[in-house]
Structures are given as structure tokens and as C-alpha cells.
Amino acid sequence: MNLLFAIYQILLNYILFNTTVNPVNDFMRSIGKIWVVVASLLIIFIAIVLFLFLVERKLSKIEKELEDE
């Protein structure tokens, strides 16, 4: 409930005054902005996982072709 209220307040602030609630203390900027680094690593990790998915799809296709022969 608290969370909902917070989101509501943020949205209201944004719509009414076109400002964000104290952007200096948001989550990404906490602990010396370490979460930005984490986000970067996460982006790279997601890319590797996507790569694996695509490679696997291609491999399944080749496997199927081999079976069809």
C-alpha cells in the first residue's frame, strides 16, 4: 500500500509540476551509483543469454535438417 502511494505521489508530482521527487536520492543513485555498474553488467549478461537463445535456435534448425535427410 505504501509503495502504491509512493508511485501515485511520484506520478502526481510528475504530472502536476513536471518534476521528479528528489532525483538525487533515487534507487539507481544510492550507494555511490553502484547500481549503474550493475545495470551495465546486466545488459551484457542479457545480451549473452539472447545470443545463446539464437544460437540454439539455429542449431535446432540444423539438427532438424539432418534428421530430414
Add this chain to the structure above:
Amino acid sequence: MKLIKQKTYKILAVIILLYVIGFGMLVPLRPGIMKIDIFRAEMGNTVTILIEAYNSTFTKSEDHRIWMRLNNEHFLKANSFEVVNNRQLKATFDIPENPPFDQRIIPASIILDNSFDGTMVLPDALSLVGDENYTVQAEPWLLQPISDLNMRWAYAFPWRNILEETIRNTYFHVPLWFGMVLIFLLSAVYSVKLIRTDNSIYESRIFSLNLIGTVYGLLGIFTGAVWARYTWGAYWSGDIKQDMAAICLLIFFAYFLLRSSMPESKKRDRITAAYTIFAFVAIIPLLYIIPRMQPSLHPGSGGNPGFGGEDLDNTMRTIFYPAVIGWTIFAYWLSDIIFRIKEIDKKLKDRVYE
């Protein structure tokens, strides 16, 4: 690449990347001043400033010395201080009535030095505002430079004010660009080989290397955008280097367009190889020459200090260079997988046609 045995380079990549991620994330930052509670002080008053620092241990030492620095010659030492806790310290300054040189509003930096944490600086921390009818008087300001600072050596990354912990992104964003350029270089080398020998096995190599290079470029753009959001203020700030990087990716998107627009043939292999060489030569001025000529937020361009100056000290070098090597070898590994799949696919298709 024949020199490197099949598995050794992969193990090498994994070890290097483990070292890079482990040390890159775990090595602490040097202590630094995050902020102070005021940003303006009237001259002639006694002010107490609450200094908030990051990663500091103020209670471990007694010999704190705090200065206000106006320029290379004029300083003001705090006459008393009070340690609140490890991260917070209160310093009291008696600011003289008159400025030491002819300027009414003077930006001042805060310098803090103690034997446990070493020296910390907060540039342009506050502005001192003089009286309207001030007179220039150098007397109470220190004229001799600050001496015997505690240069405590530690295996730690430098503190940068807006960057803070994101200085670690140097190992996860910058090497992607270096890796991309190296991968494209390798691909250009294979293109030259293809043009010389007309061997279509190189075509798969070029394709896979270009694919991984483009993926690295995209990753560089995305990680850079997130980094820029929390340091420069926006995902895309119209920085010249950002724009040039985007154009550089467009050049390689055009490669895939070109490749898919032609039926598979020797002619296509040769044309795409020629285009790859062209693209590689085209991205060098885009990434390394044009951004240097214009003002940019990136280091090493416009009026900014070059990359490798203040932004990359010796501690960071011990991780940054392995990071470049590690991410590049990793990219080669990824491209090798695509290359082998392409080759199997090709052989299978040939067999079906027979």
C-alpha cells in the same frame, strides 16, 4: 590465430574476465568528499560546514586538516573541526572580510587531509560572496601552498565527483568499444585475405566477426546510455562521440543489408569483403578523429583531458588493459561459434543439393 590452441584462449578469456569482474567490482574507491551542506558563504562570517564523505573513516585519525582553496596561492585553514561519525565532519572557518584579489564572488574548493584516509578534494564546493564595497586585502589568507599531504598508497580506484562508483564502468563499457574496433580490424584482415585468395571460407569468418562486432557496438551504446543517464543527466545527450558511434553502427547495419540483398555467390563474397574494408577504414576517423575536434563530454575530446590522463590511473590500468584483452578474446570466441555453425550449415546445404 592458428598459433593459439583450440581451448587455451577460451580458458584465458574466462580467467581474465573473472579477474576483471571480480577486481573491478570489489576493489574499493578512495575516500572522497561527496558534498557539503552549504554552497554560499558571506565573507566576514564564521561558518560551520558539514562535510559528507564517501568511504572515509574519520574516527580512525586525529590529525584532520581542512582548507578552503581559492587558487594556487590563496588558502584558508579551518580553525576547528568536529568529527561527527566516520562519514561526517564539521569544520569551522573564520572567513576574512576582504577577498585577496579583485573579485567579489570567488569559487572555493574544500581540501581535507588526514593520515588514515589521505587527501580528498571537492572542487568548486562553495562560493564566497564579499561585501559590496570590499577592498582587496591578502593578509589573512595563506600564501604558501599546502605542504606534507598524506599520500597514502592503497589499491583503490580514484574518486571522481559525479562518476562515484560508476568509474568501474571503465571495465564494462570502454573495453567493448576497444574490442569492437579490434574485432572489425580482424574482420578487415580476413577481407583482405578473401580478396586475395577468393576462398569463400573467409566469408563466414567475416560475417561472424562483423556480427559480433556490431553486437559489441550495440552493447556499448546501451551501457553508455545507462551510464550517461546517471552522470550526464540524459540517455542521449547529443554528444559528438555518441552520434559518431551510432553512425558507425549504421555503417555495419548497411553491411548486413548489402549482404542480404545479393544471392550467394563469389561475387557477393568479394563485394561484401570490399565493403568491410571500406567500413573499417571509415569508422576510424568517425570514432577517433572527428570527436577530438569538437567539444564533447567524453574524455579525450574537445577541451577535455585525454583518456589515460586523470581518468585512468595506474591502479585502473592493471584492470583496464586485461579487460580490453579479455573482452576481445571473448568476442572472438563468440564469433567462432557462429562461424562453425555457418560452415556446418553450408556443408549441409551442399549435400542436400547434391
Add this chain to the structure above:
Amino acid sequence: MTFAGFRNIVNHEFKLEFRQKFSFAAQLLYVAAVVFIIYLSFFEPETLVWNSLFWIIMVFSGLQGGATAFNREFGNSSLFYYQYCDPLLIYFAKIFSVWIKLLILGFVSWFIMSVILGDPVLNKSLFMVTLILGSLGFASLFSFLSAIAIGSGNSGLLLAVLSFPVLLPILLSVINLSVSAMIPNPGDSSGYLMTLISVILIVFALGILLFPFLWRS
């Protein structure tokens, strides 16, 4: 590679070009029409708008000229003729003829624009140098890339896509150079001149290295 051979090919090129008179006339008409449209919508455009519109006209004329540069040669019609020529000779003749065409178009559109929209150029010689170098850049880039793009079906579209990224540095420096020819007290613009010349040299060098291989296929 002789000068006589070079002259022969260029002669041949222009003869072919002016045999179909309509293509060159169409480009001139295109320039006139665009300038008239600008006149109707802006009346008296500002200096910067004038400048960018001028270079946009130049780019599209160059794309038109470049896209048709190798249409004939990669067909079978003049295969015999070109079998006896050095590919580099053909390449240079091609660049030269496209360059001359672009220059004519550039000066004509400058003339038309200054008659209809007013002439903001203060430093005429700098603008002329920019025009000459810029057209050389466009000509070499479009000729080289159209040799690459011709292999695919839709070469006109592909040429636009391929050339856009490399066109950008050329366009950037050309526009900045011509701006400094238009404002009263320009700063130092030698950096842009150097960029322009180096990009042209790079494209030239690549063309010399790669064109023979493209030609063989």
C-alpha cells in the same frame, strides 16, 4: 595508364551522357524546381537555411549522378570496350566525369539560388574551394559505393543507405566550411578543410586498392 587513354574514356563518357540529353537536362530542371519550391515556401531564407538547402540539393544531385555511374559498364553492352582498359583508368575517368557534372550542377544551382533567393556568400573564393572539394568528395564516394551497390537488385536505394554514414563527415565539414564563407568574421576553419581532404584521400586510396577487385567480378 596514360593520359590519352584517360581522355578517351572521359570523352566517351560525356558523349554517352549527352547522347541522352534528357538525363542531364532533367537534373538541371530538378534543381530549378527545388529552388522555386524553396522560394515559394521561404521567400528569403536565412543564411544557414540557404546553406543547408544548397548542400541538400547537391547531395541528391550527386546521388542521382552516382547511382547511374556504373549502370552501363556492369551490363554487357560495353563489355568489349572495357575489356581493353585498365580498371583504375576507368575508375578515375568515372570519378572525373561525375565530378564535372556535379560541379556544373553546383555552379548552376548557386547561380539560380542567388538570382531567386539572394546570395549570402561573402567569401566567394572559400565557397568555391568548398564547392570544388565537396563535389570531388561526393563524386569519389558515390562512384566507389555505386560500384559496390550495383551487384544487388535495387542499387539506387542501397547506394543511399551505404553512402549515408560516410557522407556525414563530408557533409559536416562542407557545411561548416561554407558557413564560414557566409558569416562576416569566421573562426579558424582549417580543421574542417583537413577533415574534408583526408576523407577524400581515404576514399580515393580505398578506391585504388579495392576497385580492381570489384571490377574483376
